[in-house]
Amino acid sequence: MARLLEGRIAIVTGAGRGIGRAHALELARHGAKVVVNDFGVSLAGEGTGESPAERVVEEIVAAGGEAVANAADVADFAEAEAMVRQAIETYGGLDILVNNAGFVRDRMLVNTSEEEWDAVIRVHLKGHFATLRHAGAYWRAESKAGRQRDARVINTSSGAGLQGSIGQGTYSAAKAGIAGLTLVAAAEMSRYGVTVNAIAPVAKTRMTEGAFDTSAMALPEDNSPVVAWLASEEARDITGRVIEIDGTTITVENGWAHGPSADAGARWDAGDVGPALRKLLGEAPVPEKVYGT
Numbered sequence: 001m002a003r004l005l006e007g008r009i010a011i012v013t014g015a016g017r018g019i020g021r022a023h024a025l026e027l028a029r030h031g032a033k034v035v036v037n038d039f040g041v042s043l044a045g046e047g048t049g050e051s052p053a054e055r056v057v058e059e060i061v062a063a064g065g066e067a068v069a070n071a072a073d074v075a076d077f078a079e080a081e082a083m084v085r086q087a088i089e090t091y092g093g094l095d096i097l098v099n100n101a102g103f104v105r106d107r108m109l110v111n112t113s114e115e116e117w118d119a120v121i122r123v124h125l126k127g128h129f130a131t132l133r134h135a136g137a138y139w140r141a142e143s144k145a146g147r148q149r150d151a152r153v154i155n156t157s158s159g160a161g162l163q164g165s166i167g168q169g170t171y172s173a174a175k176a177g178i179a180g181l182t183l184v185a186a187a188e189m190s191r192y193g194v195t196v197n198a199i200a201p202v203a204k205t206r207m208t209e210g211a212f213d214t215s216a217m218a219l220p221e222d223n224s225p226v227v228a229w230l231a232s233e234e235a236r237d238i239t240g241r242v243i244e245i246d247g248t249t250i251t252v253e254n255g256w257a258h259g260p261s262a263d264a265g266a267r268w269d270a271g272d273v274g275p276a277l278r279k280l281l282g283e284a285p286v287p288e289k290v291y292g293t
């Protein structure tokens with residue numbers, strides 16, 4: 001096997017279980033030194049007292065790789081900063097950030113509590129922002145000091161965020177936000193040698209087992225080769241993209257784009273809007289189905 005990440009330094013968040021664990025093992029197999037982050041929470045984000053990151057580190061080391069555990073809450077701004085510092089102090093830098101950590105509290109919108117909304121938005125959206133913010137500041141400083149790194153960020157969106165999913169309004173909003181954040185981060189950070197892409201994975205994990213029929217669902221490790229390649233130096237020219245991975249199929253997700261338009265030449269009269277908008281909607285592609293409808 002060609003090793004794509006020899007000597008590169010990576011952080012994978014939420015890597016104690018599920019898809020993140022598979023990413024950490026795959027990056028290590030390709031020669032990366034990995035900070036394995038996990039806060040050790042339940043599916044709903046509550047404390048369990050477990051340290052799953054330690055077990056993944058043991059697996060990586062047993063296979064001849066290099067890894068160190070980190071137990072930060074990714075959505076805690078100071079803990080996210082300390083995690084980036086841990087990578088730099090332990091291994092001498094940072095090249096790859098895989099934002100993957102998160103949990104769900106699925107509910108129909110009208111049953112969603114304020115606390116559920118805040119917790120799910122926080123872990124996914126702030127959990128991506130906090131790590132990206134601190135890693136980005138490091139990469140900018142390195143670039144300005146004449147030591148630009150060939151850096152990679154791989155965020156984790158979801159089909160729920162891109163197409164929508166019944167019963168997952170909060171989660172869908174957070175994952176759509178991650179797709180938007182990916183576009184802006186890619187545009188802002190390219191000057192520092194950083195690419196920023198996102199995946200929309202699919203896997204049988206504790207997250208999907210309760211909610212869907214997972215009997216034929218892909219495995220966590222089916223997602224990780226795409227992450228390993230996007231993290232490699234070969235992927236230098238690819239940024240601001242969202243890639244869906246479903247087992248053996250990879251799909252480029254086309255995001256929001258300007259469709260048919262009409263210009264009234266002066267402020268629209270409300271009475272004219274209906275016919276004009278219906279004509280445009282007739283010319284526009286039909287949106288994909290929301291999952292669960």
Ligand SMILES: NC(=O)c1ccc[n+]([C@@H]2O[C@H](COP(=O)([O-])OP(=O)(O)OC[C@H]3O[C@@H](n4cnc5c(N)ncnc54)[C@H](O)[C@@H]3O)[C@@H](O)[C@H]2O)c1
Binds near residue numbers: 158202
């Ligand atoms: N499983 C799927 O089909 C699927 C589909 C689309 C997107 N995703 C996304 O993939 C990612 C991984 O999901 P999974 O299915 O492997 O779930 P999982 O529950 O198996 O793993 C998530 C891990 O993140 C950790 N975590 C949660 N909150 C954290 C925090 N604040 N700080 C650090 N670690 C934290 C958990 O302890 C857990 O080990 C998530 O972002 C999820 O939304 C999964």
